[in-house]
Amino acid sequence: MHLGLPDSDLSEMRSLHLFEDMDDTHFGSLMQGTYVQNFPPQIELIAEGDRSDFLYVVLSGSVELFSCWNRRESSMATILPVSTFILAATIRDAPYLMSARTLEKSRIALIPSQDVRAVFDLDAQFARAIVTELALCYRSVVKNTKDLKLRTSLERLANYLLRQQRYSGMANEFELRLEKRRLASVLGMTPENLSRAFKNLKSYGVRVDGNRISITDQADLEKFAKPDPLIDSYSI
Amino acid sequence: MHLGLPDSDLSEMRSLHLFEDMDDTHFGSLMQGTYVQNFPPQIELIAEGDRSDFLYVVLSGSVELFSCWNRRESSMATILPVSTFILAATIRDAPYLMSARTLEKSRIALIPSQDVRAVFDLDAQFARAIVTELALCYRSVVKNTKDLKLRTSLERLANYLLRQQRYSGMANEFELRLEKRRLASVLGMTPENLSRAFKNLKSYGVRVDGNRISITDQADLEKFAKPDPLIDSYSI
DNA sequence: GCTGGGGCTTGATTTGGATCAAATTTCGAT
DNA sequence: ATCGAAATTTGATCCAAATCAAGCCCCAGC
Numbered sequence: 001m002h003l004g005l006p007d008s009d010l011s012e013m014r015s016l017h018l019f020e021d022m023d024d025t026h027f028g029s030l031m032q033g034t035y036v037q038n039f040p041p042q043i044e045l046i047a048e049g050d051r052s053d054f055l056y057v058v059l060s061g062s063v064e065l066f067s068c069w070n071r072r073e074s075s076m077a078t079i080l081p082v083s084t085f086i087l088a089a090t091i092r093d094a095p096y097l098m099s100a101r102t103l104e105k106s107r108i109a110l111i112p113s114q115d116v117r118a119v120f121d122l123d124a125q126f127a128r129a130i131v132t133e134l135a136l137c138y139r140s141v142v143k144n145t146k147d148l149k150l151r152t153s154l155e156r157l158a159n160y161l162l163r164q165q166r167y168s169g170m171a172n173e174f175e176l177r178l179e180k181r182r183l184a185s186v187l188g189m190t191p192e193n194l195s196r197a198f199k200n201l202k203s204y205g206v207r208v209d210g211n212r213i214s215i216t217d218q219a220d221l222e223k224f225a226k227p228d229p230l231i232d233s234y235s236i
Numbered sequence: 237m238h239l240g241l242p243d244s245d246l247s248e249m250r251s252l253h254l255f256e257d258m259d260d261t262h263f264g265s266l267m268q269g270t271y272v273q274n275f276p277p278q279i280e281l282i283a284e285g286d287r288s289d290f291l292y293v294v295l296s297g298s299v300e301l302f303s304c305w306n307r308r309e310s311s312m313a314t315i316l317p318v319s320t321f322i323l324a325a326t327i328r329d330a331p332y333l334m335s336a337r338t339l340e341k342s343r344i345a346l347i348p349s350q351d352v353r354a355v356f357d358l359d360a361q362f363a364r365a366i367v368t369e370l371a372l373c374y375r376s377v378v379k380n381t382k383d384l385k386l387r388t389s390l391e392r393l394a395n396y397l398l399r400q401q402r403y404s405g406m407a408n409e410f411e412l413r414l415e416k417r418r419l420a421s422v423l424g425m426t427p428e429n430l431s432r433a434f435k436n437l438k439s440y441g442v443r444v445d446g447n448r449i450s451i452t453d454q455a456d457l458e459k460f461a462k463p464d465p466l467i468d469s470y471s472i
Numbered sequence: 473g474c475t476g477g478g479g480c481t482t483g484a485t486t487t488g489g490a491t492c493a494a495a496t497t498t499c500g501a502t
Numbered sequence: 503a504t505c506g507a508a509a510t511t512t513g514a515t516c517c518a519a520a521t522c523a524a525g526c527c528c529c530a531g532c
Contacts, residue, residue: 069386088371097378127363134370135324141377142333149424150305188385
C-alpha cells in the first residue's frame with residue numbers, strides 16, 4: 001500500500017528539468033511507485049553491476065559515484081541536490097557502471113526504472129527532457145575526459161578551483177565542497193599529490209586554509225589554468 | 237534544389253538503429269534535407285566550438301574525433317561505418333566538444349540538426365531510438381573514463397587488444413584497425429611508450445608484426461589484463 | 473579536558489611515463 | 503626500383519606522480 005509522498009518532496013522533484021514540463025497525470029503515475037528514504041552517511045546505495053531497478057534522485061545531502069577495478073577505486077562524480085543519477089542505466093535497462101554511496105545524511109527518492117521507461121513512451125515532453133538531460137550528461141563526461149587527457153594534475157586542480165569559484169558567484173573566497181581525498185580521486189591523483197599541488201598553486205595566487213580557498217591573483221591563476229568553455233563550462 | 241540520395245545510401249542509413257524503427261514519412265523528411273558527400277583523407281569535417289548544424293553519419297571510410305587544448309591534442313574516438321557522430325551536440329543545439337577529421341577517403345551524410353530535433357518531436361520511435369543511442373554513448377564514455385583512471389597504460393593496452401580480439405571473432409590473430417600513433421593517443425600515451433608497452437606484453441604472450449597482432453597465450457594475457465564487462469564490453 | 477583515529481601534510485624514494493635524439497622501417501610517389 | 507617523408511622503434515635522460523613512511527592536526531567521543 002502506497003502512502004504518497006510529502007508535498008515538499010513532490011514539488012522539489014517536479015522542479016527538476018527532467019520533470020518540470022511533463023503532464024500532471026504522467027508525473028503522478030511516475031510518483032505512484034516512487035518512494036523516498038533517508039539514509040545515513042557512508043551507505044552504499046548501489047553497486048556497479050547491479051540491475052538498474054531504480055532511477056535515483058538526491059533531494060538533500062550528497063552522493064558519490066565511484067568505480068572499482070582490481071582493488072583500485074576512483075571517484076567519478078559527486079551528486080548534489082536536487083539531481084538524478086544513473087539515468088543512462090535506467091534507460092537502457094542495463095547494469096550500473098558505477099557504485100553510489102551517501103557522503104552525508106541524505107534524503108533520496110527511488111523511481112522504478114520500468115515506470116520511467118513506460119512514461120517516456122507516453123509523454124513527449126518527458127522524452128524530450130530525458131534526451132536533453134542525457135545529452136548534457138554525455139557532454140559532461142566528454143569534458144571530463146578532455147580534462148584528464150589534455151591536462152596535467154596541476155592544471156586540472158587550477159581549473160577545478162576556477163570552476164568552483166564560478167559556481168560560488170565569482171567570490172575570491174569559497175569553500176571546497178568536497179573532502180580533499182575525494183577531490184584527489186575525482187581529479188585522478190593521490191591525496192599526497194593534491195596536497196603538493198595546492199602548495200604549487202601558491203605561486204599563482206591561491207591560498208588554502210583547510211577547506212577555505214582564496215584566490216588572491218585571479219589573472220595569474222587564469223593565465224596558468226587557461227580555462228576553456230569546451231572543457232570547463234557547465235551549461236554549454 | 238534537392239536531388240535525392242542514392243538508394244544504397246538511404247538503405248544503409250535506414251539500417252542504423254537510430255532510424256530503423258521510425259515512420260517512413262518521417263525518415264523521408266529527415267532525408268529531404270540530407271546530403272551525402274565524399275571526402276578525401278585528412279579533411280577536417282568539424283572543429284570543436286563550431287555550431288552543431290548537422291548530425292553526421294559515416295557511410296564508408298573512417299573518422300577520428302579529437303580534441304585540443306593548449307597546443308596539445310588527444311584522440312577521443314574513431315568512428316567506423318555505419319554510425320553517427322556528435323549526436324549530443326545536435327540534440328542540445330550546443331557547440332561541438334570535439335573536432336572530426338577523415339582518416340581515409342570517406343563517404344559521409346550530413347543531416348540538418350534542426351530536422352533531427354523537429355522529427356524527434358513527431359516520431360516517438362525515433363525519440364526512443366535517440367535516447368537509447370545517447371545512453372549507449374554516455375555509457376561508452378564512462379567506461380573509457382574508468383579505463384583511464386583505474387588502469388595503467390600497459391593494462392589499457394592489454395585490454396584494448398582483448399577487445400579487438402573479441403571484435404574480430406576471438407581469432408588468435410587479427411589486425412589493428414588503427415595507426416599506432418593514433419592508438420597511443422586513444423589510450424592516453426605517447427607513441428614511444430606504446431612501442432615499449434607492446435614489447436612488455438611479449439612476456440604475456442603477445443606477438444606484434446606491424447599491424448598484425450597474435451595472441452599466443454590467451455590465458456596469460458587475460459590473467460594480466462583482468463578484463464571487466466563493466467569497462468570492456470561494447471553491448472552492456 | 474584528554475585521547476584516539478582519520479584525514480592531511482611533509483619528506484624520501486621509486487616508478488611510470490614523457491621528452492629528446494637518433495636509427496630504422498615503411499610506404500607512397502615519382 | 504628508387505627516393506624521400508613519415509611512422510615506428512630504440513636508447514638516454516628527465517620529470518611527474520605514486521608509493522612508502524612518519525608526523526601533525528583536528529575533532530569526535532569518552
